Amino acid sequence: MHGHSRREFLQMGASLAAALGLGQKQAIALADGLERLAEQKTRVLWLQGMSCSGCSVSFLNTDTPDPVEVLTEMISLVFHQTISATQGTQAMETLSKAVDEGNYCLVVEGAIPLTMQNACTIGGKPLATLLPPILRNAQAVVAAGTCAAFGGIPAAEGNATGAASVKECMEKAGIPVAKRLINCPGCPVHPQTLVATLAYVANKRFPDVDPVLLTPTAFYRHSVHDECPRFHYWEKHEFAEKFGDEGCLFKLGCLGPLSHTNCPRRQWNSGVNWCIRAGAPCIGCTNEQFAKKKDFPFYRKGEQYHAVEYQEQDRKGPKDET
Amino acid sequence: MIGTVSISPLTRIEGHLAIHASTEPAGTGDEQGFRVSEARCEGEMYRGFEQILVGRDPMDAQQITQRICGVCPVSHGIASVQAQEMAYGIHPTRNGRLLQNLILAANYLQSHILHFYHLAALDFVDVTAVLAYEGVDRTLQALKTWVATSLARKDVFPAAPFLPRFEAEYVKDADRNIALLAHYVQALEMRRVCHEMGAIFGARLPHTTALVPGGCTQVPTMAGILEYQSRLKRVLGFIEATYLPDLLEVAKEFPDYFEMGVGYNNYLCYGVFPMDDGYTDRFLRPGVVMDGAWEALDPSAIREDVAQSRYANAAPKHPSQGESQPQANKSDAYSWIKAPRYKGSPMEVGPLARVMANYLSPKDSFVKAEVDAFLSQVELPAEKLRSVLGRHVARGLETKWIARQAFRWLDELQIDEPPTRDFELPKTGSGVGLTEAPRGALGHWLAIKDYRIERYQCVVPTTWNCSPRDSAGKPGPVEKALEGTKVRDEAQPIEVGRVVRSFDPCLACAVH
Incomplete structure (x- = not known):
């Protein structure tokens, strides 16, 4: 038209x-x-792999624009497992017709089990074989959330499924990632980050991304620590000793220095609150290594008792301001 | 002549579920269509949370287990902190308990509103009715223009994701459909507002970071209490003036669904929302209904059967001794979901189970008066609650009760008192967290050795409801409820979807 x-x-x-x-x-x-x-209208297909649907729920938390505006004015959401009216064979036909037509953006939520392929099937078909042709035909691919972007919790140490990120899945299938894949980590992804990324794609543009992490620099450039409202406590070495205390949360386990995201500015849930403001240490949910190592716990209370796999410096990140 | 009906994938639920059913002709003569003779629920996704947790710091569990489910993360967080609190030998402070209740309440409200309008309603509401809209509401006008233009242009995917759909009987009256659609849109805002409430004390949702053993990191402030309260008023207004009336409209239009999806007469409820600092009483109390008769809950009577599930065969074990060794290609298995049983019986869990366990309890409860008032209003006997519509009604009533109760918890918060209680991590220990997620009874079993997690097992609501057959060949509750379901068109078995969705399945939960 x-x-x-x-x-x-x-x-x-x-x-x-x-x-x-x-x-x-x-x-x-x-x-x-x-x-x-x-x-x-840009057609969008949204597929869930090994996910908790938290990124879909987070997407529905978008306030401006609201979800109806996104669905009726910005994109055409051809398929989404949690939202679509269609189901069963009709859903699978809709999906394959959309893939054949091409000219769509693919959103993937969740990791993909590359070794234990039965660990995630859609309509009886393993996602690991269903996904590559859909990735290949996509004009752009958005990995929504840390599972899709970096493997996340399904890919944590001790997993039996060979859970992998979208990038690993594309590389294994020989599909180029440059100027095609956009990683939007976060557990869950921030709704405004995802919607704004979709807005780029819907307007046939590709955002500036970090060359290694493929995260849009507009949202993932600075660390939580760099923009932290409690940064002054860090500088004065005033640390919270227990939950609920005022002070810098570093000694409770805060991973703000390792977490690159715009949470300090955007905050969460229409801006009513966010982790640090609530006294909750940042758990580093946008980091590539989020939750991956058994010996790298979120909180530091236990480190005096059991061996851990980090030095103080590892938690401070590459730059040490002290 | 035996036919088959499949919905694979079953959309508008959380996660990956396939339903396969055998059908037989429904009858002779004028009665047309088919009837489900046997059904199977297939869980299509496995991540292995329990193995991932072993060897980790116990405090990681409340963050990791929230990621089992993005629709009910708070419930997993609560189950995990309760299991830890038992292992650490503490209860939260009064503020801690109240804040945990308020964050959980907010997520209950968002989950139930989401389920009715955004997951279940499209089985009943005719989206295309918006074409007849003549009013001046901007959103409805925009929706009408959108549906009309994309249909008229013969778009490849007109009005996606609301079309295509099964062609079936929907609500007939155009005005009623239009009102329900307007409420679909309004409910999107309401569930977002519920998440804002949860975030005021929980930092953010989904996946709250403020929840910790001993309470909550967010100190309650006067501003926070007012922000929560103001939103809660709007949400309660929506529940009373919109959600419950809409539910009754749908019930009036589809009275058959008070007869369908009956299932077993077995209900299990662990109880939820501790009411006192000693954790002796719950807002919705624990209880068991076995073949229609109430009995007290005995958590030691739970076993997980894996005979037809994709795990290494073992005798049914109590979750405190449970194992989860995946076996992806096990020949006689058809699901990733285990088959939990209580005293050997499949049990339904969820809002209906909570209502039944409290309604039939010998203890006095507000639930009795509320349910009786509702039943006399619609002129139905209590046994009709055991149905597709009964589950929706139980969910709707409970939404109202929790919203009203949340005002009281706000009043009880003390702004000068601490939100958490400090604790020492034990070298060894064990704990159980029994609570109720929006979808039903949720238990976490934790064992600690050398300051690390030695064992972690979760038995989750949809594990109960969507369980496969067990070693005795007994079908799970959803499988049982599907038996006898009339299906008009085997190619478009919308009736099957309506029965399954009334349980509000969450597959990421069921297989974790």
Whole structure:
């Protein structure tokens, strides 16, 4: 529908209104709608692998724009396991038709079991074999959340499934990742980060990304520590001793120095709160290594009792301001 | 003549579930269609949380286990901190208990609202009715334009993700459909507001970081209490003026569904929302209903059977001794879900189970008066609650009760008192966290050795509800509830989806 003039949209609106038995006012509204839809709709397929659906739930927490605006004005969400009305064979047919048509953006939520392939199937088919052709045909791929971006908890030490990130899955299938894959980590992904990334894709643009992590620099450039509202306590060496205390949360286990994300500015859930403001140490949920090592616990209370796999410096990150 | 019906994947639930059923002709003469003779629930995803947890610092568990499920993370967090609190020998401070209740309450409200409007309603509401909308509401006008234009243009995927869908009987009245659609949109905002409430004390949702053994890291402030309260008023208004009336409208239009999806008469409830600092009483109390008769809960009577599940064969074990050795290609298994049994019986869990356990309890409870008032309003006997619509009704009523109760917990918060209790990590220890997730009874069993997790087992609501057959060949509760379901069109078995969704399955939970 690209390349039509305003006059043509008005004509289409009028004939559509006539077909539906509607009046002149409706015809103009329909023309506006047609024009907007023709310009902006990018097809999006959303697949869940080994996920908890937390990133889908987080996506629904978007406030401006709200989810209905995203679904009706920004993108065309052709398939989503939790939201779609369709189900069963009809759902699988919709999915394969969309893949054949091409011209879509793929959102992946969750990790992909590359060794124990039965550990995640959709419609009876292993995701590890279902996914590569869908990745190959996609114009852009958004890995939503830390599981899809870096493997996350399903890929943590001790897992039996060979859970892998989207990047590993693409590399294994020989699909180029450059200018195609965008990693949006976070456990869950921040709704505004995901929606803004989709806005880039919907407008046929590719955001600036970190060359190694493939995370959009607009959202993942700075660490929580760099922009922390409790940074002044860190500088003054005033540390919280127990949960609920004022002070820098580093000695309780805060991983702000290792977590690159815009939480300090964006905050969470329409800006009502976020981890540090609530006195909760950052657990580093956007970090590549999030939750991966058994000997790298979130909290430091236990480190006096059992062996850990880090030095003080490892928790401070590459830069040490003290 | 035996036919088959499959919904694979079953969408609009959490996670990866397939339903396979055998059908037979429903009858002769005028009665058309088919009837489900046997059904199977297949859990299609496995991550292995229990192995990932072994050897970790015990405090990691409340963060890791929240990631079992993004729809009910707070419940896993609560079960985990309760198991830890038992192992550490503490209870939270009063503020800690109240804050945990308030974060959990907020997530209950969002989960139940999401389930009715965004997961279940599209089985009943006709989205295309918006084409007849003549009013001035901006959102409905925009929806109408969107559906109309994408249909008229013959888009490859018009009005996705609301179309395509099964062609079936939906609500007939256009105005009622339009109202329900408007509420679908409004409910998106309401569930977001519920998550804002949870985040006011829980830092953020999903996956709260503020929950810790001993309470909550967020100090209660006057501003926070007011912010929560103001939102709670709006949400309670929505529940009373919109959600419950909508539920009754759907019930009026589909009265058959008070007869369908009956299932076993076995219900299990661990109880949820501790009401006192000694943790002796719960807002919704524990209880068991076995073949219609109430009895007290005995957690030692739980066993997990893996005869037809994809795990190495072993005699059924209590979760405190449980194992989860995956066996992806086990020949006689058809699901990743284990088969938990109570005294050897499959048990239904969830809002209906909570209502039944409290309604039939010999103890006096507000639940009795509330349920009786509802039943007399709709002129139905109590046994009709054992049905698809009964599950929706139980969920709706419970949503209202929890929202009202949350005001009282806000009032009890003391802004000058600490939100957590400090504790020492023990070298060895064990603990159990029994609570209720929105979808039903949730238990975490923890053992600590040398300051590390030695064993961690979770038995989760959908593990109970969507369990496969056990070593005795007894079907799980959803499998049982599907038996006898009438299906008009085997290619578009919407009735099967309605029965399964009434349980609000969460597959990431069921197999973790």
